Amino acid sequence: MSILNKDVLSLIFEELVFDKNRFISNLITIEKKSLYSCLLVNRHWCEVAVPILWKNPWKFIVNSRLLLNVIILFLSKESQEFLKSQGIYIFSTKYKKPLFDYINYCKYINFHKIENFINNGLSFGFNEEYQIHAMEQEIYKLLINKCSKIKILDMMNTGSILKHQIYHFNGAKNSLGDLTYLCCDSIIDSAFFYGLSHVCKLIQKIIIKRCPDDNSGLARLIEVQKNLKCFVCSVYDDAEYFIKYEKIGNALIKQANSLIHLKLIYEDNFFLLLEILPKLINLKKLKLINIANYDYQLEKYLEISTFSYLQVLHLEIISSLNIAIDIIKKTEGNLSEILLGSTIYNELYSGKYIHTIYEYCPNIKLLSLGINDNDYNEFEILLEKSLQLQKIVIDGSINQYSSSLLLEKLVNFAPKSLREIRIFNDWKISAYDLELFLENWRGRESIILYFFTDVNDSIHFNHHLLNILQKYREEGVIKNYRCDDEYQDFYFSW
Template sequence: MSQLPFDCLNEIFEYLEDDRDTLFSCLLVNRFWCKVSVRIFWRNIPNINTLINCLPNESKQNLYRSKVIISTLTSKLPIFNYATFCKVLSFNQVYDKLESILKLQFFKNNQYFLKNLINIVAQELFKMLMNKIPSLKKLVFLQFSNIHFTFCSEAKDCLKNLSELRCNSNVYPSFFYELSQICHNIQFFHIEFYFFETNIPNKLEELISVQENLKYLSIRYGRDEVLNRIIPLLKKPKNLTKLRLYGIRHYVSLSFITKFTNLTNLQELELSFNYDEDFVDFEKLQYVIFPRLRIFKIQRACSFLIKFLENNGNNLQEFCVSDNNNSLNLTIAKFCPNIRKLFTGFKNIELDTIKIVLNSLQYLESIKVWCGGEFLNEKEALEAFVKYSHKNTYEIILCHQYYTRSELPSKDLESFFVSWTNRELQKSLSLIIIKYDASSLDTDVENMEIIKKYIRLGVIKKFEVKAYDDEFV
């Protein structure tokens, strides 16, 4: 493999982009592997100290004049010009890492002094990155009040092919204005508003309106007034394939979606609201047909959702609902035959319903269910999973209800694995536990010994325990 040409090895390493540990190991094999893999490893800045050492002499002198003395800063040039490999730039990530470095050296100084130093170093880094990065793909700027990014002349080349932008709405106006002059092909746009914000800055409106190829729009905390102004700004709404409205905690009407009969290419729709009153006008949305909708995620199970699934369920491949009821689960079984991935819950009196759902969804690959409290316990969920799911199903995710504790005896866990092993056309199992704060089955020593045993036997392909977070999916 070490004799493979650069292009072949590079294509192999591309598959490791998200596996940072393995990619780092590739750096250490030999010089040739290092030369190939370093370009991928450094797409997302892994080490600020190294990047600081890449600063040009002029920037280093500026830091010295500003009395910023960084212990890791040396006159020795790094092996590679690392800045040229960067494709992702997060202002927040750079700022946080600089804070960790500088506060160790300037811990005796006050916070104002420290933040001023951080800003000085950050400006020099951003200036270098804009000059060195040939084509930035992703930019994250979730506002810090003391960061004011200055666009240099080289920014035009660096940002002209920007495809993903994540930002707050209250970033200073010149930031949006400069981007609107350079970036016209953003495909992924994530905007975070503040809770009581009802106006959109004019320069942000301008930036949205000039996008030629926007495919994914994500809005966090947007109120009714904001949404009704943003959507009409879309230059080519037919290009939109993903729409995500998340964490909106104040009154918002969904009627604006019904105005867009030309959202014919929408493939993913996520509506994550916190209160029932936020679902005003969903009764209008229930009649809208999205012919290409494949993924639908919604926080609350309102009564109008059943009609929506009757109209759009046939093409769905993934459906997630955090709050549900028996009628909705039966609707899923009847109108969503092509579901591959499902997140729902079954009350502890709904064993017949989970049987109907698992029997009906013959293409189902992964199911995530609530566990404990008013929902099925672990034993009931696992038994139904192994008895009634089709041959394509290989993953079960048990999501514990807040502070509910695991009550699964080791003998019942062993029985589940034995039954899974004896299944016809058995696939290796993925078992994922999501817990809030209480103990789950992984905290039981006997259960973990059983799990390790079936991992060694190849019955379990993946076992993972995750912490519950605010994301309902």
């Protein structure tokens, strides 16, 4: 029997590790079972699975006590003696050398999970605050000293003051020097970010989940990066008053040449310096999610900006489709995703917008659009020309249209690549039209249907339609369907 080499096995095992947020809630359990079962096949498989599991051991915690017992086997004698002096007696007298250098495989430090894991000190026989602090300190020291290359640092939900300044620990320059991914809050004390800026200069992706202030230390950390590619920031649920983030904005301007992905979630007004937009000439992904209202100043800067290499465009609210049309026309045919959120598809520009898509976006795969009475010819041409189109959002927010012509165009002209259709707002869907559509779809690749509607309150959607959907799912015509009014899921859960 031939044996798969380790590189092939590693690729297969990595496929078992998914982002649990994208799938069913119990998938993390499935991951654990799948990967743990690989450990038991033979030594060859075990040698491949162990580094994957220990890349982020905090994700796969099954038994906190067992994980701590493994980690403390790697603590130096000095650390063990120090912890004993703090009244922590959890060290086995029967020392058995581990089969693998587990700590060396760790690429991920998650402050919140590590501290939660250690704060369970009561079950370990220690629960005084100074004891928990001491244990955290020695674990961080071990990770910084023994992890060869830490790639991801997650400091979310840690509070404003981090108790352990890991950049001062022995080995920090080596272990943190190749850090590529940082997830944090801007409420963390500036001093911590200043400290990181001395050892971390190769970060490619920074995600700020909560950003209530213009943190000067964080700005400095952004500024010193040599190849920052992705910046994601959310401010809408924190800022009590409007703040202009000039320090962070200026730092990002210095990264304009390398930055290819910008995602900002905010309320009312663009919170960075507007001057940054025309400078982002190499952007491939632009996502501006304004959850409140039109931002006319932002729109002026979008109109004078050119994003030639843009592949993904997500704009939550713009006052006119013409703004999106202008942006699209100045790209070079690379756009594969366009989502315009709550934008109104009025009759003046909706047809022109559809025309612009099929003329300038030959590689479009994900698209939102609105259709008015005079747009169906353009819509038909779009479907015929968009040979890579996989997912489409169709808005009916102006009027409550009959869906018969819409469904007819989709079933007759949609490319074979189309896998998902989302219909927004109250299109008038009759049982006859829906059943005819699904019968005519039979024989094609099964489709996913998502209707943005509250079934209990909808005028045009009823439980009889749900029965039809259920029937065709059971027959395999529909892969899956969903009917609800969760807006963020509907537009941005792809």
